[in-house]
Amino acid sequence: MSGGNSTALGHARYVIGENPVTAFAFGVFVLIVIAAILGPALIPYDPLASNTSRALQAPSAQHWFGTDQLGRDIFSRVIVATRLDLTIAVASVALVFVLGGLSGIAAGFFGGWVERIVMRIADTIMAFPLFVLAMGIVAALGNSVTNIVIATAIVNFPLYARVARAEANIRREAGFVEAARLSGNSDASIVLFQILPNVFPILVVQMSLTMGYAILNAAGLSFIGLGVRPPTPEWGIMVAEGAAFMISGEWWIAFFPGLALMLAVFCFNLLGDGLRDIVDPRRRT
Amino acid sequence: MAAPALLVEDVSVEFRTRAGTVKALDRVSFHVAKGETIAVVGESGSGKSVTAYAVMGILDPAARVTSGRAVLGGLDLLKADRHTLAGVRGREIAMIFQNPRTALNPIRRVGDQIADVLLRHANVAPSTAPTKAVELLETVGITDPARRAKAYPFELSGGMCQRVMIAIALAASPSLLIADEPTTGLDVTTQAIIMDIIAERAQARGMATIFITHDLGLAAERADRIVVMNAGHVIEAQPTRELFANPRHPYTTALIAATPGPSSRLSDLRTIAGGPPDLRAAQLPACRYSARCPRRLDDCAAPLPRIDAAKTHALACHNPLPTKYAA
């Protein structure tokens, strides 16, 4: 067995090397993360500084993405928004993984009333059209980034809970669970250290897809005024503000944030495919 | 000598995998005479199942047959097109597998599955097929066959599923049956009954049988001749009694010495040093057993003598154990 494949990193390198699409997605992802971390320090203009004398200028050498109706540099705003949107995506996914993933595992492993309660909660959430539910949650709790994250997590809860429960259920009678009991593991220890590491890779694929969804969700909510408030730069709100100007020909105000959105979601989806290849132990060797 | 039921000659198979090309079979040669029962014996990785799958034409898509032929009734199975193969499989040559549950269609009644073969290969009219299917179930020893024919595989025990699989395989009276570990996983009492059924059906129809097994004891009891495989090679073939009385290849001796019998003691058993070779290696030695062989000589790096598939005896060794019989 060649040493390069036996480690997780080696395997990851192999998959990325083999599949150009995954390599591309990974490259874009790295760019997004760099933009989020370093972007605000490197942008040419203050994203909030309005200068009406320079309003509605088309893309040029000074303003790569042009300026919006208040004269703010769109390029700077798009880069700064990366941090916010990525934060929303990551936070939503982390929250839903903890809530949905852990409840699902508990439901699948313990069965009984734990399973019944978790599944009924999931069923209740699934009874609503998901975006409407997200709207309702944000409207009830108030417009803020935190509430967008909470709403996204709640809306995705059933998917994670069901997947986690199915995977935990399969493994609950597995030989290694019995061996763990013989080794002195309590039930809680089995759930956290034996079952969770096996369920996590399956959820990770879902998590990268949820990241794309979370950004779109935040964008959608901002678009209808329920998300982030102006003047905070966020891709969705920028698209919303720029939409009105499409008709009058200032296409760049909505286009560039929309492009960034599309690129990010596309990247996360492709990454999900690649991640599945990396983490699925059956596809190794 | 009359034409054999199946002649496998110089068959080599490769698998393309991510980790390299696995040379699973290297010039495998043997034959089965009409009405004969042979056992192909080997440990895991020896290539015995791959040989059977190659003959049946059901190899993994990543596999390539790089040489050789497998002649059944004048037809080279390895070169036949899909259409011809579909006509031959089930009618002239049939196979039963290790796990009967996965080989049966879980959503169809067992009687229907037998009837399928009758309709396709045995020229039985659709109106009479169900009755004949029930008769076949009876010949494989299933009690209350009319009721069982309506059952689904999950309603039957492992032993019963295996009998159904035998019934399906024998429905069109093939001239050759390949049984790939047919009783591994079954209880020993059920195993005995299943082997009896196969032997009895084979004798009644003059059918040739190839048992693929890792169980030397089973081979000893049931086979007229034994073909021993190791790491993709046929290393020895002899009639059963002769093989045990006078094994010539060091691996055969080692295998016999490692198999517990009714009067073995733990201290009597011998292990085989080393492990099976990595079949992905770019340069495999001519004799794939030489690395582990206590009788290895310098000569053993030379290519092995070619095996004549049509002979009853075969030996692929430069330094075999001496024969106990006069030359």
Add this chain to the structure above:
Amino acid sequence: MKPEPLLDVAEISKRYVLKPQGSPVTRLIRRLKKGPEAAPRLHAVDDVSFTIGRGETVGLVGESGCGKSTLVRLVARLIDANDGSIRLAGRELTDRSAGRFATEPERVKIQMVFQDAGESINPRFSAFEAIADPLRHLRGLKGDALRTKVAETAKRCGLPQELLTRFSHQLSGGQRARVGIARAIAVEPELLILDEPTAALDVSVQVVILQLLEALKRDLGMSYLFVSHDLNVVRLLCDRVLVMYLGKIVESGPAEAVFAHPRHPYTKALIAALPDANRPASERIRLSGEIASPVDPDPNTCRFVGRCPRAEAKCRQAMPRLEANSSGQAAACHFALPGKS
């Protein structure tokens, strides 16, 4: 006076409650006609008693559905029994539930090697982590002490150190078996249960593993409960053997005696079914008929009726009890053969 046995299992039973047959409507009709009925119970293990002495290897043979997996899990305290007692070195084990047993001090004394070593190792754990897990929980080892003990155990089991970082799918069948054994013996248990440990291995590997098990038993002073369907393997390692059929022990005694002179017709059939090239066809015994149902069996009918070549009227009137002859070979049959004299 005989020394106290290490393991004393007395009248242990395990019954599973099944869902009643039929649709709700048919059940209602039945209830109206015949009155309320008790839920059917599957008698997986029925009134089983045996002992294992210190340093003894006891074999447990029987076919699928005989209850040996259930019995083994009862002894390992992975599941709870309905009746009976299990005593280890005099201490009663059934007074606590299986769920709580994981954190009891006796947990470390009974360990198990599984049939499918690959299945019994967490696919996300390396060999090192698999062996370290029981040491952490049951012996409280950490850091360097843990690493030393794992390395020492691996060495004892013939597992090269460089393989400790590998995952189970990267190991060969024999190597996985060694990891499974290393994990079980690392904590130095008193009783080791081996559930078909070599069933999935090639014969050449099986020899090595069996020899390893024999050496470990001597060096660590363990007792073994060795479950196998392969009688030839049982014959190699076991001092005494128990034969199970449909939840009951039908024969027990010294291994040599039981194999050479079986007393119970089922044992006889089992031995006769072993492939033997030298046995003439006339001596072959074949069990025909259907295996009896373990659901609510008649307590007065021998479980082997229906397949027994010797069944007579008496066999349906009274359940035969295990009775030993003068050399300690016991059989539960009204017409048991004399056995080894």
